[in-house]
Amino acid sequence: MSSSTEPVHLWLRAETKKNERRTALTPTVCKKLLAAGFKITVEKCTERIFKDQDYVDVGCELVETGTWRTAPADAYIVGLKELPENDTTPLPHKHIMFAHCYKQQGGWKDVLGRFDRGHGLLLDLEFLQDDKGRRVAAFGYYAGFAGSAIGIDVWSHKQLNGDEKYPTAKPFEHENDLIKFVKERLDAAAKKAGRLPRVMxxxxxxxxGTGAADFARRVGIPEENIIKxxxxETAAGGPFREITQHDVxxxxxxxxxxxxxxxxxxLLAEKDRPLSVLVDVSCDTTNPHNPIPVYHDATTFDEPVLVVDVPNAAPLDVVAIDHLPTLLPREASEMFCSDLLPSILELRDRKNARVWTDAEKLYQQKVQEMKQAL
Ligand SMILES: NC(=O)c1ccc[n+]([C@@H]2O[C@H](COP(=O)([O-])OP(=O)(O)OC[C@H]3O[C@@H](n4cnc5c(N)ncnc54)[C@H](O)[C@@H]3O)[C@@H](O)[C@H]2O)c1
Incomplete structure (x- = not known):
């Protein structure tokens, strides 16, 4: 159903954000797109969880890192995260990515200005929606899965090592490696504590939330210990003492x-409260209506835990990492890309595909907002 005889050309750029191992196009999805008549060029990348050769093996063309700037004019430049901030050159291509500039985030006018000056187009992945207004692809499941993993492991760490600082977290090659790692420590911790944790x-x-509960099940926490x-349950309005009666x-x-x-x-000041670990996957830390106003700073993979002191009660370990799916770059990318695939296929007739025409309209609207704000 192509509107032109030329194949749609996707150009997967190498990510430049530190520690970003995820990708917007996996080799699995590339194979399907190539079979559907797409042309795919992939930039070499040493950080990406998938090897360059994996792309070559399915039939993609491999090029040097950062060469998207000189890609053919009709290529869609596909990536996940922001372009380097120190570059201000106009952007003449169509980019499919998370640009984080539609909610007036820091530097939003500069980013939109680059597209506008270059006569390019931003098709922002965060705002691609189905006809019910739900996002067509998101990383949420693996954010919850990873958050639950770190939270349960922090609980285990506390049983096994007391107040010793929680170590740096590193991405895992495979989901099963993470499950094995957390489960072994959990089994040892549960033995020492005489019980498994209760996770809310x-x-x-x-x-x-689905990912968070699934992870707890996968490491053997029984259903009655996973409170959902x-x-x-919150219709009456908080605060809720119940939260402090669970371990994680x-x-x-x-x-x-x-x-x-x-x-x-x-609520935290209650002596002997069970709650010892808080994982804030939502991370609304800077939102004035943050429903967890007991800490103020986000944490990172380098230092996953922030200890909040509570007068006359035990401190609380807080995990508030805003890029949790990075812990499992392979599975997070596979799920995201397979959800995105139907929309990517619609690029063959973009001008008649609602998901893309809506994205283009939103871009035009945001450019107008940017111009008015100058
Ligand atoms: N930390 C990270 O790395 C990371 C990654 C992806 C998403 N997120 C964030 O996680 C959050 C959730 O994303 P999602 O994709 O799971 O959203 P979602 O819309 O799929 O799910 C949100 C759930 O919250 C429930 N909810 C909303 N208000 C509630 C309330 N007052 N009381 C109880 N339940 C309530 C909704 O009913 C829904 O079931 C978002 O803020 C998103 O930005 C964080």
């Missing part, structure tokens, strides 16, 4: 409107 997941019906709350709390809600806090410092 907030926003349990969503993508992140969503809108119905994983917050996975999508905050769309102001709500009363789930947790306060006062």
């Amino acid at each position: 997941v907030m926003g349990a019906l969503g993508r992140c 709350w969503d809108m119905a 709390f994983v917050n996975c809600i999508y905050l769309s409107k102001p709500i009363p806090p789930f947790l306060t410092k006062d």
